[in-house]
Amino acid sequence: xxIVMKRNATEVQIDHVVHWVESIGYKAYHSKGTEQTVVKxxxxxxxxxxxxxxxxxxxxxxxVPIRKPYKLTSREAKAEDTIVRIGDVRVGDGTFTVMAGxxxxxxxxxxxxxxxxxxxxxxxILRGGAFKPRTSxxxxxxxxxxxxxxxxxxxxxxxxxxxTEVVNPADVDLVEAYADILQVGARNVQNFALLKKIGQSRxxxxxxxxxxxxxxxxxxxxxxxxxxxxxxxxLCERGIRTFETATRNxxxxxxxxxxxxxTHLPVVIDPSHATGHWKYVIPLSRAALAVGADGIIVEMHxxxxxxxxxxxxxxxxxxxxxLMEELKRMEYLLRATxxxxx
Ligand code: PEP
Ligand code: MN
Numbered sequence: 001x002x003i004v005m006k007r008n009a010t011e012v013q014i015d016h017v018v019h020w021v022e023s024i025g026y027k028a029y030h031s032k033g034t035e036q037t038v039v040k041x042x043x044x045x046x047x048x049x050x051x052x053x054x055x056x057x058x059x060x061x062x063x064v065p066i067r068k069p070y071k072l073t074s075r076e077a078k079a080e081d082t083i084v085r086i087g088d089v090r091v092g093d094g095t096f097t098v099m100a101g102x103x104x105x106x107x108x109x110x111x112x113x114x115x116x117x118x119x120x121x122x123x124x125i126l127r128g129g130a131f132k133p134r135t136s137x138x139x140x141x142x143x144x145x146x147x148x149x150x151x152x153x154x155x156x157x158x159x160x161x162x163x164t165e166v167v168n169p170a171d172v173d174l175v176e177a178y179a180d181i182l183q184v185g186a187r188n189v190q191n192f193a194l195l196k197k198i199g200q201s202r203x204x205x206x207x208x209x210x211x212x213x214x215x216x217x218x219x220x221x222x223x224x225x226x227x228x229x230x231x232x233x234x235l236c237e238r239g240i241r242t243f244e245t246a247t248r249n250x251x252x253x254x255x256x257x258x259x260x261x262x263t264h265l266p267v268v269i270d271p272s273h274a275t276g277h278w279k280y281v282i283p284l285s286r287a288a289l290a291v292g293a294d295g296i297i298v299e300m301h302x303x304x305x306x307x308x309x310x311x312x313x314x315x316x317x318x319x320x321x322x323l324m325e326e327l328k329r330m331e332y333l334l335r336a337t338x339x340x341x342x
Pocket of ligand 2: 103104273299309310
């Protein structure tokens with residue numbers, strides 16, 4: 001339920017509402033707007049009926065139910081877009097953010113080279129996995145803390161914030177000490193222990209949709225993070241598993257406008273994992289920009305043929321530069337069209 005306070009509600013009246021909400025077992029999220037204060041009553045196990053009585057308390061203008069099961073994540077709870085801040089980078093403010101880098105961190109040379117290429121091309125954020133969730137236990141599992149140290153070095157050299165995956169709740173503190181964005185991978189989207197732990201962090205989160213999760217399930221996973229107190233969440237559509245085998249997954253491009261309607265959180269697309277082939281990364285990145293995504297996360301490697309992981313979907317440096325030029329051209333065209341239409 002959202003309890004909308006009257007414009008002239010006093011602090012005492014607001015405090016009274018907060019205490020009332022908490023006294024019947026709900027969590028009260030209190031946000032003070034410039035015009036009006038709202039208190040969101042979330043949780044509780046009694047279906048919310050008793051909250052209707054709040055309408056009778058002094059200072060309360062109205063009580064509006066949040067019908068969606070993902071309460072804090074829904075547009076009903078917050079109409080305006082959430083902007084996720086990573087240093088000077090803003091995701092969700094209407095700009096298009098590019099995150100780029102190798103699937104996994106392999107060596108200092110490989111990561112620094114990737115970082116310089118990402119920076120030169122105009123990407124804002126460097127990606128690189130230090131803990132890799134691999135289908136096979138015999139595949140390269142990542143450089144772990146040594147990889148995180150290299151990420152910190154790449155950030156120091158280029159000034160680019162870094163995003164990296166955390167696979168295990170026990171590693172959240174370690175990864176958070178190095179990363180600017182904590183990535184939750186597709187395979188962990190419903191690892192609730194991990195989501196709860198990440199919710200306690202104050203670092204921004206990149207939450208990937210699982211290959212078998214519905215949009216509602218993705219939003220429920222985001223709710224775990226938001227309800228634990230971390231509102232800085234970016235959602236990522238990275239392809240879902242369908243009957244189609246021509247691509248590694250099937251990019252659900254319609255997830256972007258659907259998510260934009262249902263939630264205030266920013267949405268990015270990962271065209272690399274969606275298709276499994278570098279050839280399709282540029283066309284799908286164009287689609288991401290055109291459909292209104294807030295950015296993309298792409299895999300790029302100085303020598304994809306030598307990559308320890310996901311080489312087939314990694315862009316060569318030249319193709320990465322081509323992608324960035326293409327996006328700049330498209331952004332220019334889209335803005336020009338907007339100017340004509342206004
Ligand atoms: C990755 O980003 O390298 C990765 C493993 O992605 P996903 O979780 O989407 O498969
Ligand atoms: Mn990968």
